[in-house]
Amino acid sequence: MSTSTLKSEQARFTDQDRELILATQEGLPLVSDPWGELGRQLGMPADEVLSRFQHMQETGVIRRVAAVPDHYKLGYRYNGMTVWDVSDDAISTMGQQVGDLPFVSHCYRRPRHLPYWSFNLFAMVHGTSREEVEHKAAQIRELLGDTCSGHTILYSSAILKKTGLRLRKQADKP
Amino acid sequence: MSVTAEPAARRESPDVAPAFTDTEKAIINRLQYGLPLTPSPYRDVAEELGISEQTLLDTLKALLANRTLTRFGPMFHAGEMGGGLTLAAMRIPEQDFDRVTEQVNSFAEVAHNYRREHELNMWFVLATETPEGIAETIGRIEALTGYPVYNMPKEQEFHVNLHFEV
Numbered sequence: 001m002s003t004s005t006l007k008s009e010q011a012r013f014t015d016q017d018r019e020l021i022l023a024t025q026e027g028l029p030l031v032s033d034p035w036g037e038l039g040r041q042l043g044m045p046a047d048e049v050l051s052r053f054q055h056m057q058e059t060g061v062i063r064r065v066a067a068v069p070d071h072y073k074l075g076y077r078y079n080g081m082t083v084w085d086v087s088d089d090a091i092s093t094m095g096q097q098v099g100d101l102p103f104v105s106h107c108y109r110r111p112r113h114l115p116y117w118s119f120n121l122f123a124m125v126h127g128t129s130r131e132e133v134e135h136k137a138a139q140i141r142e143l144l145g146d147t148c149s150g151h152t153i154l155y156s157s158a159i160l161k162k163t164g165l166r167l168r169k170q171a172d173k174p
Numbered sequence: 175m176s177v178t179a180e181p182a183a184r185r186e187s188p189d190v191a192p193a194f195t196d197t198e199k200a201i202i203n204r205l206q207y208g209l210p211l212t213p214s215p216y217r218d219v220a221e222e223l224g225i226s227e228q229t230l231l232d233t234l235k236a237l238l239a240n241r242t243l244t245r246f247g248p249m250f251h252a253g254e255m256g257g258g259l260t261l262a263a264m265r266i267p268e269q270d271f272d273r274v275t276e277q278v279n280s281f282a283e284v285a286h287n288y289r290r291e292h293e294l295n296m297w298f299v300l301a302t303e304t305p306e307g308i309a310e311t312i313g314r315i316e317a318l319t320g321y322p323v324y325n326m327p328k329e330q331e332f333h334v335n336l337h338f339e340v
Contacts, residue, residue, distance in 0.1 A: 030231050030234055065249070
C-alpha cells in the first residue's frame with residue numbers, strides 16, 4: 001500500500017486542493033479557459049488554480065487530467081482480468097515482468113482468500129475478441145513458467161457502475 | 175462454472191468497433207494521455223491535432239453526451255489524497271444479483287462495479303476518504319446485502335497504464 005508515501009504528501013494537500021477536486025470531479029469545465037472558470041466559481045485567481053493542478057499532478061494526487069473512455073464503446077468488449085497463483089518468493093520479480101508486458105494495463109499483487117481464492121497476481125488484459133485476450137494470457141503463462149501453479153481469466157459481462165473516484169463533500173458525511 | 179445470465183445493467187452490443195470520425199479518434203486517443211497543464215490547454219491540444227479549439231470542445235462534449243467517454247477531468251489517486259482504496263469481490267446468487275447490484279451501487283464509495291463471469295461474480299473498487307473507511311464501508315455493505323465481501327487491496331503495484339487506441 002502507499003500509506004508510507006501519502007503521509008508526506010498529505011501535508012501538502014491543501015483545503016484549496018480539496019475544493020478544486022470537489023469542483024471538478026464531475027469533470028473539468030469544457031470552456032476555453034477552464035482554470036479561469038474554476039477560479040470564478042471558487043474565488044481563486046486563474047493562475048493559482050492552474051498552479052494547484054500542476055502541483056497536484058507533480059505530487060501524484062492526480063495522475064493526470066484526462067478522458068476516460070467506456071472501453072466497450074471503443075470496441076474493446078473483452079476485458080479479461082487474468083489472475084495467477086504465483087509462489088510468494090517469485091511474485092515480486094515475476095509481477096514486475098508481467099507488468100512490463102505492453103498489453104497489460106494494470107498489474108497488482110493482492111491477497112489470497114483461501115480456500116475460495118488462491119490467486120495473488122492480477123493482470124488486466126483488454127481485447128476486441130476473447131481469442132485476443134486468451135492469446136495474451138498464454139504469453140503471461142509462458143513467462144511465469146513453473147512459478148505459477150494455476151490461473152484463470154475473469155471476463156466482465158457488464159459495467160454495473162463507473163463513476164470514477166469521488167470525494168464526498170463534508171456535508172454528505174454520515 | 176457460472177452461467178452467463180442477463181446482466182443487471184448495461185451491456186454493449188456491437189462486436190465491431192463503432193465508427194468514429196478521424197477527429198473523434200484523434201481526440202479520444204490524445205486526451206487519454208492527459209491534458210497539458212498550460213494556460214490554454216484546449217487550444218494547445220487543438221493546435222497539436224490540427225483542429226480548431228471549438229471543434230475540440232464541441233466533439234468532447236458530444237463524446238461525453240453519448241457516453242463514449244464516461245468522464246473528462248482529473249483522475250485522482252485516492253491513496254495520495256490520504257484515503258483508502260481497494261478492490262473487493264462478492265459471490266451473489268443469480269436471484270439476488272439485481273438487488274445486490276442496486277444496494278452496492280448506492281454507496282458513494284463504490285467507484286466502479288463490474289459483473290464478471292466467475293463464482294465471485296461482482297467486483298468493485300472502493301475509495302474512501304480515510305484508510306479506516308474501507309473496513310467500515312465493507313461492514314456496511316455486508317450488513318445491507320447479507321453477503322460477505324472479499325477484500326483484495328493491492329499489496330504491490332507493478333504497472334498502471336490504461337490506454338485504448340481507436
